[in-house]
Amino acid sequence: MATLTSRISKALPKSRAQKREARLGLTMLAPWLVGLLFLWILPMGISLYFSFTNYDPVKADQIKFIGFDNFVRIFTDEVAIWSGFVTFRFMFIYVPFSVIMPLLIALMITNKTLPIRGVFRFLFYLPSIIPGIAATLIFLRVFNVQTGWVNRILGGIGIEGPSWFWDANWVTITLVILEFWFIGAGMIQYIAALQNVPLEMYEAAKVDGAGPFRRFFQITLPLISSVIFYRLVFALIFAMQYFGNAMLVGGLSGNPDRNTLFYNVYLYRAGWTLNEMGYASALAWFLFILAGAVTIGLFASQKKWVFYATGD
Amino acid sequence: MPDGKEVDWTWATLRDVAMKLTVDKAGKDATQAGFDPKTTRQWGFNQQWSDSRGMAVLFGGGGIVAADGKTAKVSDSYKQAYKWVYDGIWKDNFYPSGEEAGSELLAKPNEFASGNVAMSYTHSWFMCCMEGGNLKNKWGVGVVPAGPDGKVTVKMHGDTFSIMKGSKNPDAAFNVMLDIMKSKELEQVYGGLPSGDAERAAFFTAKETQFKFKPGDVTWQVFLDSVPFPDVPSHESLTPNYLKAKQRMQDFQSLIQGKAGLVMDDEIAKLEKDLQKIFDEAAAK
Amino acid sequence: MASKADSNLMSLGSDAALARQARRMIGPGLMLVMAGVIISAFLLPLAYMLTTAFRDDRKMTEAGGETPWYPATAASLEYNGESLPILKVPTADGVKNWALLTKGREDSDFIDPANPTAGPINWKGSWRTLERDWSPYFTLDSITESWRRVNFTNLFKNSLFVSVISVFFTLISCTIVAYGYARFKFPGKDILFWVLTATVFLPQQVTWIPLAIFYSKIGWSQSYLPLIAPALFGSAFEIFLLRQFIMSIPKEMDEAAMIDGAGPIRTLVSVIVPNIMPAFVAAAMFHFFFKWNDYFWPLIMLSGKEDLYTIPLGLAQLNNTFGTFPGLAMASGVIAITLPIVIFIIFQRYFMLGNVVTGVDK
Numbered sequence: 001m002a003t004l005t006s007r008i009s010k011a012l013p014k015s016r017a018q019k020r021e022a023r024l025g026l027t028m029l030a031p032w033l034v035g036l037l038f039l040w041i042l043p044m045g046i047s048l049y050f051s052f053t054n055y056d057p058v059k060a061d062q063i064k065f066i067g068f069d070n071f072v073r074i075f076t077d078e079v080a081i082w083s084g085f086v087t088f089r090f091m092f093i094y095v096p097f098s099v100i101m102p103l104l105i106a107l108m109i110t111n112k113t114l115p116i117r118g119v120f121r122f123l124f125y126l127p128s129i130i131p132g133i134a135a136t137l138i139f140l141r142v143f144n145v146q147t148g149w150v151n152r153i154l155g156g157i158g159i160e161g162p163s164w165f166w167d168a169n170w171v172t173i174t175l176v177i178l179e180f181w182f183i184g185a186g187m188i189q190y191i192a193a194l195q196n197v198p199l200e201m202y203e204a205a206k207v208d209g210a211g212p213f214r215r216f217f218q219i220t221l222p223l224i225s226s227v228i229f230y231r232l233v234f235a236l237i238f239a240m241q242y243f244g245n246a247m248l249v250g251g252l253s254g255n256p257d258r259n260t261l262f263y264n265v266y267l268y269r270a271g272w273t274l275n276e277m278g279y280a281s282a283l284a285w286f287l288f289i290l291a292g293a294v295t296i297g298l299f300a301s302q303k304k305w306v307f308y309a310t311g312d
Numbered sequence: 313m314p315d316g317k318e319v320d321w322t323w324a325t326l327r328d329v330a331m332k333l334t335v336d337k338a339g340k341d342a343t344q345a346g347f348d349p350k351t352t353r354q355w356g357f358n359q360q361w362s363d364s365r366g367m368a369v370l371f372g373g374g375g376i377v378a379a380d381g382k383t384a385k386v387s388d389s390y391k392q393a394y395k396w397v398y399d400g401i402w403k404d405n406f407y408p409s410g411e412e413a414g415s416e417l418l419a420k421p422n423e424f425a426s427g428n429v430a431m432s433y434t435h436s437w438f439m440c441c442m443e444g445g446n447l448k449n450k451w452g453v454g455v456v457p458a459g460p461d462g463k464v465t466v467k468m469h470g471d472t473f474s475i476m477k478g479s480k481n482p483d484a485a486f487n488v489m490l491d492i493m494k495s496k497e498l499e500q501v502y503g504g505l506p507s508g509d510a511e512r513a514a515f516f517t518a519k520e521t522q523f524k525f526k527p528g529d530v531t532w533q534v535f536l537d538s539v540p541f542p543d544v545p546s547h548e549s550l551t552p553n554y555l556k557a558k559q560r561m562q563d564f565q566s567l568i569q570g571k572a573g574l575v576m577d578d579e580i581a582k583l584e585k586d587l588q589k590i591f592d593e594a595a596a597k
Numbered sequence: 598m599a600s601k602a603d604s605n606l607m608s609l610g611s612d613a614a615l616a617r618q619a620r621r622m623i624g625p626g627l628m629l630v631m632a633g634v635i636i637s638a639f640l641l642p643l644a645y646m647l648t649t650a651f652r653d654d655r656k657m658t659e660a661g662g663e664t665p666w667y668p669a670t671a672a673s674l675e676y677n678g679e680s681l682p683i684l685k686v687p688t689a690d691g692v693k694n695w696a697l698l699t700k701g702r703e704d705s706d707f708i709d710p711a712n713p714t715a716g717p718i719n720w721k722g723s724w725r726t727l728e729r730d731w732s733p734y735f736t737l738d739s740i741t742e743s744w745r746r747v748n749f750t751n752l753f754k755n756s757l758f759v760s761v762i763s764v765f766f767t768l769i770s771c772t773i774v775a776y777g778y779a780r781f782k783f784p785g786k787d788i789l790f791w792v793l794t795a796t797v798f799l800p801q802q803v804t805w806i807p808l809a810i811f812y813s814k815i816g817w818s819q820s821y822l823p824l825i826a827p828a829l830f831g832s833a834f835e836i837f838l839l840r841q842f843i844m845s846i847p848k849e850m851d852e853a854a855m856i857d858g859a860g861p862i863r864t865l866v867s868v869i870v871p872n873i874m875p876a877f878v879a880a881a882m883f884h885f886f887f888k889w890n891d892y893f894w895p896l897i898m899l900s901g902k903e904d905l906y907t908i909p910l911g912l913a914q915l916n917n918t919f920g921t922f923p924g925l926a927m928a929s930g931v932i933a934i935t936l937p938i939v940i941f942i943i944f945q946r947y948f949m950l951g952n953v954v955t956g957v958d959k
Binding site (some may be wrong): 140141144145146147148163165166168251252253254255256257258269273274275 | 417563
């Protein structure tokens with residue numbers, strides 16, 4: 001019925017009221033549309049143009065069109081490829097971690113047997129509002145090999161802790177631990193989704209003799225799949241763009257031994273410290289296309305596995 | 313030496329002394345069996361406020377560019393110095409690694425002021441910044457050993473001011489420079505050793521007051537006697553494609569201070585290869 | 598716990614009831630212990646920060662290595678104008694608290710604080726193996742010193758200025774845009790909404806370079822304009838949040854206002870806004886924290902103009918300047934996070950609400 005009326009209204013010539021409404025609506029959107037134009041579309045166009053040039057702001061007058069050279073260079077530049085590897089390695093650990101850990105914490109906090117749940121929820125959220133730079137400065141000291149509390153505690157129970165941020169084999173994991181501090185948003189989203197699962201469904205499953213694990217996998221998981229989907233998309237995009245904290249930890253050299261030289265750190269270094277803004281623009285566009293493809297792919301796949309309770 | 317013998321003040325001697333001055337948690341020094349480098353509490357020697365070229369002038373001037381100005385060549389004196397520093401960090405354990413420098417014990421980047429480094433090779437202007445540390449006035453200055461060829465080399469920054477040709481305000485800039493030169497207070501803040509003899513005496517006296525030294529506590533003559541021995545060519549000399557070369561050198565320094573088990577000759581060869589690419593790029597433009 | 602359950606068993610007199618009762622008591626207990634262990638590990642870095650910020654930092658760095666887990670100071674003795682550290686020295690008559698006068702490798706000289714005039718006592722062994730005489734000590738010295746050194750008064754002023762103005766602009770622009778999306782039909786709405794979603798996901802790096810060049814070309818570098826002006830054009834997170842709330846208000850309410858002769862703006866101000874206050878607060882919080890914590894754009898645009906620095910820039914600078922004492926670094930951390938935490942505690946409810954509705958991180 002609803003589709004029928006909307007079809008009819010679309011077929012009918014636009015009334016003056018409708019035209020007025022459309023005009024008003026677009027006027028309301030005007031601030032954002034202007035922003036879209038000046039903060040996204042134009043800059044994107046300009047950086048696309050830069051990516052085909054050898055643009056260097058110090059020698060702006062020598063700008064020259066060089067075709068696809070910058071894009072070809074990405075695939076022949078050992079350091080760029082390495083930075084892609086560093087980023088991918090981080091993604092590989094970070095994504096599952098940041099999808100699953102907040103869910104586990106949320107399950108713990110929504111468990112009715114746990115007292116003072118509100119306090120725990122507050123405490124798990126707390127670090128999420130700390131500036132990333134402050135958090136990184138704290139972690140660098142807490143994970144120091146000699147004087148850091150983590151290794152002192154491990155030493156106390158007879159384990160010799162690694163060098164964490166200074167060990168090529170550990171630094172990625174240590175960065176994931178650092179990012180674990182910012183699980184607040186994910187946890188809250190999971191908590192809300194878990195609380196929306198109708199209790200009757202559990203009761204019914206219990207009557208059918210389903211144990212807690214079966215109940216979780218057959219009822220809870222499908223019902224919170226939309227949140228899992230969002231977590232997954234955000235984790236992937238976040239990992240692809242990982243930048244700020246890594247640069248504070250490893251500097252522009254990506255200590256230790258280039259192991260924190262993430263793709264974006266490399267991009268920043270190319271553009272801002274080496275003045276190769278043409279190349280940096282190409283790096284940015286390559287990332288943009290990749291991230292766009294991943295996002296579109298995920299959204300396309302969601303029909304297959306993401307469950308939405310209502311149509312709207 | 314502790315046994316009363318007199319020895320030549322060479323870099324080998326300095327290393328031995330530095331190792332003796334490197335002490336772990338149990339009170340063992342780096343020359344003793346059972347010394348645990350993971351619990352070092354005091355380090356023997358470091359170089360502070362040095363970039364990767366600055367840290368390489370221990371055994372004489374040199375550079376990373378050959379005389380033709382376009383071939384990447386790490387001079388032998390630099391190679392020796394990099395190896396010496398690398399062994400100091402990872403084999404002899406007297407030189408703090410990047411990680412150790414960042415610990416609470418050394419409070420990077422002001423390691424010497426923490427009081428946990430016995431000897432530090434650094435610039436005279438660094439005296440600006442030792443007050444805040446644990447060190448107070450318990451320090452002195454000494455001469456650096458002669459290089460293997462018997463020549464003394466002193467890492468030197470000749471700080472000069474210049475006004476760019478394209479400067480929009482050359483007259484105003486000149487006045488600022490004059491003011492900097494005239495102001496005794498700014499001179500102290502700036503911390504470089506003044507070029508005039510009279511100013512130098514005043515500079516030392518002011519430092520004595522600042523740190524509550526008694527006259528004679530610090531052998532200021534060391535500064536004056538070092539002046540005739542700058543590193544030639546200077547570690548701050550011209551480099552083609554400077555920004556990129558600098559980044560590559562910075563990566564090299566991180567590597568030295570961050571990774572054990574390297575073969576320095578291989579790493580230096582890699583460095584030269586990369587630098588050559590960077591230099592060629594500049595030549596092609 | 599267990600003994601209490603036992604006594605309950607006696608009184609209940611039934612095995613099944615006992616087991617149930619025990620489970621009811623032990624269940625929460627176990628959960629609490631488990632959650633407690635996890636949260637302690639989770640918040641360990643915060644504990645380190647607090648201990649380090651409020652301890653007697655000079656004494657602690659001097660001692661180095663294993664300093665206590667609580668804010669503390671180490672005892673010392675004033676002797677001939679020198680401050681000597683007091684160590685716990687094991688002797689034939691038990692452990693003595695003596696002050697270390699002359700350090701040696703194999704033996705050291707100590708002064709007995711109880712009897713300083715007796716002169717030095719020689720002790721065989723390495724003083725480095727001895728523990729300092731710690732006692733709990735709480736001081737604000739590091740806080741006041743780092744406040745002064747980093748000039749936090751100025752940083753706070755700058756951060757507040759940037760954040761508050763941005764929040765103000767963003768609320769205005771986002772409310773209008775969200776209202777447009779929620780209440781009006783117009784051609785291309787679906788596509789535009791899709792684009793809005795895309796701006797959340799797609800990497801902004803692709804706009805960095807042209808924007809930075811553009812801002813400096815129009816003379817905006819080293820000013821707050823590049824940080825504030827974009828707020829006038831709305832941002833996706835806040836638009837989502839407000840739109841969601843506006844859609845939950847019955848449309849009859851606007852229609853009633855319209856019938857009374859109110860235009861769309863009047864309706865927005867008098868009907869919509871009063872009804873979406875929670876979302877309004879949540880959006881304000883989001884944007885405030887985003888601006889307060891933002892490091893990248895201030896770094897790019899304000900570099901070299903220290904008097905305009907915001908708090909994250911000040912923190913980074915502190916970490917790079919001379920004499921970084923752990924106490925000072927951590928004290929500045931404490932200062933930097935205090936305001937966000939206070940705001941978070943007050944508005945916690947709205948903040949969490951915002952997270953749930955938008956389904957996105959900020």
